[in-house]
Amino acid sequence: MKKGKYVMIITLSIVCFLLTLIIFMQFKVAKETKETNIDTMQEAELRQQLANWKTKYEETREKTEEISNTLETYKKESTSDIKTKQALEAEYKTLEQALGKTDVEGEGIIISLREKNENELSEDEFITPIVAEDLIYIVNYLKDAGAEAISINDERIINNTDIVDIGDFVNIKINSNYIRTNNYEIKAIGNSSYLESSIFGKGGYAEQLNISGIKATVQKSNKVRINKYNGEIEKKYIEEVN
Amino acid sequence: MIFIAIIIGCILGALVGINIPTISYTYSSYLAIAIIAALDSVFGGISGTLKGEFNFKVFISGFFCNSLLSILLTYLGNKLNVDIYLAAIVVFVGRMFINLTIIRKYYIEKWTQKFEKLKNNKEKVN
Secondary structure: OOHHHHHHHHHHHHHHHHHHHHHHHHHHHHHHHHOOOHHHOOHHHHHHHHHHHHHHHHHHHHHHHHHHHHHHHHHHHHHHHHHHHHHHHHHHHHHHHHHOOOOEEEEEEEEEEEEOOHHHOOOOOOOOOOOHHHHHHHHHHHHHOOOOEEEEOOEEOOOOOOEEEEOOOOEEEEOOEEEOOOEEEEEEEOOHHHHHHHHHOOOOHHHHHHHOOEEEEEEEEEEEEEOOOOOOOOOOOOOOOO | OHHHHHHHHHHHHHHHHHHOOOOOHHHHHHHHHHHHHHHHHHHHHHHHHHHOOOOHHHHHHHHHHHHHHHHHHHHHHHHHOOOHHHHHHHHHHHHHHHHHHHHHHHHHHHHHHHHHHHHHHHHHHO
C-alpha cells in the first residue's frame, strides 16, 4: 500500500472522529438544554425565566413591605398598650394606697393609750374612760402633722372611717367594728418628730389626756407597719357629675 | 481498510463525545455551525468522488477551513449582534442539498442503467 493511502486513511479517521465527537457533544448539549439547567439554557428561556423571577421578586418584596408595615403598626400598638397598662397600674396602685387598701410600712410613731391605775393618779387628776372624741382629736392632730397612714388597734383609718361612741362610753365604733377596751394603740406613718410633737409637744393633747387619767406613751420607729383596710368601700348615692 | 478506519473513527468519536463533560450553551452554537460545515464538506467529498473529481487535499482543507471559518463568522456575528451564522447555515445547507441531488441523480442513473441492463439480458435470454 502506498504511503499516501495510509495518510489518507489516518486523516479520514481523524476527520470522522472529530465529526462524530462534535456531533455527540452537540447532542448532549441539546438534550440537557431541554432539561432545565441554567448553564445550558437558551437565551430566550433565560430571558423568560428572568422576567418571571423579577415579577416574583417584586411580588414578594411588596408582600414583605406590607407585612413589615403591619408588624410596625402592631408593635406601635403593643408599646402604647403596654405604656397605658403601666400608667394605669401605677395610678391604680396610688389610688389603692390612698384608699388604704394596701399594707404600708415606713417611718412613724406608735402611741399607746391606757387608763391610769389609781396609784398613778395625782391629786388633781381623775379617771375618765377613753372616748371616741379623744381618738378623733389624736387622729386629726396626726393628720395635721402629715400622717400618711393611721390605724387604731389595727383598724385602718380611711377617708370614710367613723369613730363614734356607742352607748354610755362603753364601745367605740371604728370602721363598723366595735372596740371595747381600755388600751389603744395608734400607729401613724409620717415624719416621726412632727407626729410626736403634734401630740406630745408642750400643751399638746397628751397633756390633756394625762389630766383625764389617760396615760399616753409614744414610741418612734423606722418601720411602722399598718395593715390595709379589709372592708368594702361602697357608694350608693354618690354619682359623678360630668 | 478505509471503511474500517472510518468506522473506528466514528465509534471513538461517539464514545469520547458521550463521555466528555457538557460544554456551555454559549459554545454550543459554534459547535453546531462547525457540524454543518463539516457535513457540507463530507457531502461535497462524496459528490466529488462520484463525479471523479475528488481531491483529498481539497476535501481536508475544506473540512477544517469551512468549520473554522463558520465558527469565526458566528463569533463575529455574536460580537456585532448580527446572526451571521444564519447566512453560513443557508450556504452550507444549500450546498448540501445540491450535493445530495448530485448523489441522488448519480445513483438513480446507475440503478436505471443496471435495471435496463438486466432487462436487456432477460430479453436476450428469451
